[in-house]
Amino acid sequence: MENVFKAEPKHADFSWASIGDIKEGRENLGEDMPVLVYRLLQYSMNHVLVTEMGQEQADHVFRAAGELVGHEYARNALDLTLGMDPFLAQLQASLRSLRIGILRMEMLDDRDGSFVLTVGEDLDCSGLPITNEVVCVYDEGFIAGIFEEYTGKPYKVREVDCWASGARVCRFKGVQGG
Numbered sequence: 001m002e003n004v005f006k007a008e009p010k011h012a013d014f015s016w017a018s019i020g021d022i023k024e025g026r027e028n029l030g031e032d033m034p035v036l037v038y039r040l041l042q043y044s045m046n047h048v049l050v051t052e053m054g055q056e057q058a059d060h061v062f063r064a065a066g067e068l069v070g071h072e073y074a075r076n077a078l079d080l081t082l083g084m085d086p087f088l089a090q091l092q093a094s095l096r097s098l099r100i101g102i103l104r105m106e107m108l109d110d111r112d113g114s115f116v117l118t119v120g121e122d123l124d125c126s127g128l129p130i131t132n133e134v135v136c137v138y139d140e141g142f143i144a145g146i147f148e149e150y151t152g153k154p155y156k157v158r159e160v161d162c163w164a165s166g167a168r169v170c171r172f173k174g175v176q177g178g
């Protein structure tokens with residue numbers, strides 16, 4: 001007999017499994033689609049969120065979503081048992097193969113866990129009009145989520161250079177702690 005008290009999975013409950021079986025569902029169209037489509041979703045969503053709740057709250061939403069994905073991605077797509085150097089090599093290869101961007105670690109302090117990394121050809125912003133803003137808040141959360149999952153410690157990641165701020169790569173600084 002079915003247990004009526006067992007919680008059914010809901011569409012709003014995000015996990016790696018929420019993505020579903022893309023291969024099966026898109027037999028003819030396949031698993032890839034243009035970056036244009038990703039950005040249309042992302043930047044229309046950003047516009048609506050900023051309009052309805054203001055920049056700060058909208059950034060919070062994108063950052064929180066990125067962090068959620070960072071955790072799920074790290075748990076499901078990365079080997080978290082590796083030491084730091086092979087872990088970073090794996091992360092770099094994975095981000096490249098998913099065509100998210102080209103990762104370079106510029107600085108990593110193994111005493112306090114802080115880092116500076118760049119993402120070239122970033123999925124979110126490369127080629128955007130220059131507005132003198134850093135816009136990759138989703139990536140801030142995504143990178144924090146990955147490092148949180150790997151180290152087991154909270155991270156705060158902020159973008160300091162962005163294509164939209166006039167740089168050619170996105171540069172992120174990460175520090176341990178809330």
Ligand SMILES: [Zn+2]
Pocket residue numbers: 122124125134135136159161162163164169170
């Ligand atoms: Zn950026």
